[in-house]
Amino acid sequence: MSETRRVVTFHYTLKNAAGKLLDTSQGGQPITYLEGGGMIIDGLDQALRTWEPGAKGTVEVPAAQAYGERDPSQVRKVPRHVMPVEGELKVGDQFQTAPDPGAPVVTVVGIEDDGVMLDANHPLAGMDLSFEVELVSTRAATAKELEHGHVHGPGDHCG
């Protein structure tokens, strides 16, 4: 095993096991991450370790190595008035539980007379995922990046 860790930039198209398109970076900014930094799901991070720039292919990641299995105890009923939205709610609506971008997302899974059923499982929990990946570029991580555990871009000022 080499100790060299890379900073990897890639485009992806994400589908579920049934082939339904869930997300894609194509047409937008590619994703850049530090290998082993926990920024992308572990199953994908592991699979791409041997890929070189220009490589294309499909990586299948089982739920357990993606966003984990669904936990039924994460579904709870809350009173309608605690929901941070005015107006009509519908099944499938998703909300961040706090303003910061990393905050957990909850999904409305049911609406009853006395409250709203919220599912705090990750929206992709329990799903086997299929990533069509196009690896754009790689470079060796810098000492600072390894120390901090994340990628430094041109606009970063953390040192």
Ligand SMILES: [Zn+2]
């Ligand atoms: Zn840093």
